[in-house]
Amino acid sequence: MTSKAAQPTERPMRADARRNYERLVETAHEVFLEGGADASLDEIARRAGVGAGTLYRHFPTRADLLDAVCRRWMDSVLADAEPLLExxxxVAALETWLVRMVDHVGAFRGLAGRLLLARDRKHSTGSVLHETLIRFVERAQECGGIRTDVGPTEVMQLTSGITQACESARAMGKSADPTVLVGIVMDGLRTGAEGGSARA
Known part of the structure; x- marks a missing residue:
């Protein structure tokens, strides 16, 4: 009788390795905020106080590091979404969350497209955002507050456009408040002849 091969198990990190990992993710978060998705990985390692070899042992590719940063960012976004889902x-909750989502994503200069549209990536934050948006849209549709002929995919596409428009405005040194643009989208989503958004 042939025994089955043992399945490899992931070994837990040593305490010092875990500290290096967390420090690299935190530093990468700061550097990506400053310089966008193409910021220097050597600069991240230098600021974190580790060698480039340590960075690449934890994150063999830039995409791996971006995923780790985005997962941490995603935790904060989802924590922001949960109270609104209750x-x-x-409808007002959907509008509030769309504005917050644009603000959250827009903070990561150069990452907006990757976050909102890359839904097929491993650990895709875009996928998590889309799944969360489904919950908001379904709640608003179930109460009869927004149209049922427009789905979460279309709302995500519109929100992505707002995010990138705000990014472009900031790149040109102009103010970029997503509240008005999100309000226009909400005006088109609301049911009833009265329309109107909840923005002040």
Whole structure:
């Protein structure tokens, strides 16, 4: 009788390796905020106080490091979304979250397209954002507050456009408040002849 080969198990990190990992992710978050997705990996290692070899042992590719940073970022976005998913007014909650999502994504200069549109990547933050948006849209549709002929995919595409428009405005030194643009999208989504957004 042939025994089955043992399945490899992932060994837990040593304490010092875990500290290096966390420091690299935190530093990468700061550097990507400053310089966008193409910021220098050597600069990240230098600021984190580790050698380039340590960085590449934890993150063999830039995409691996981006995924780690985005997963940490995603935790904060989802924590922001959960209370809104319990709000009494699902339509106002949807509008509030769309504005916050644009702000969150826009903070990562140069990452907006990757975050919102790269839904087929491993650990894709775009996929998580889309799944969360489905929950907001379904709640708003179930209460009859928004149209049912427009789905989460279309809302995500519109939100991606707003995010990139805000990025372009900031790159030109102009102010970029997503509230007005999100409000226009919400005006088109609301049911009833009265329309109107909840923005002040």
């Amino acid at each position: 709000a009494e007014d699902p």
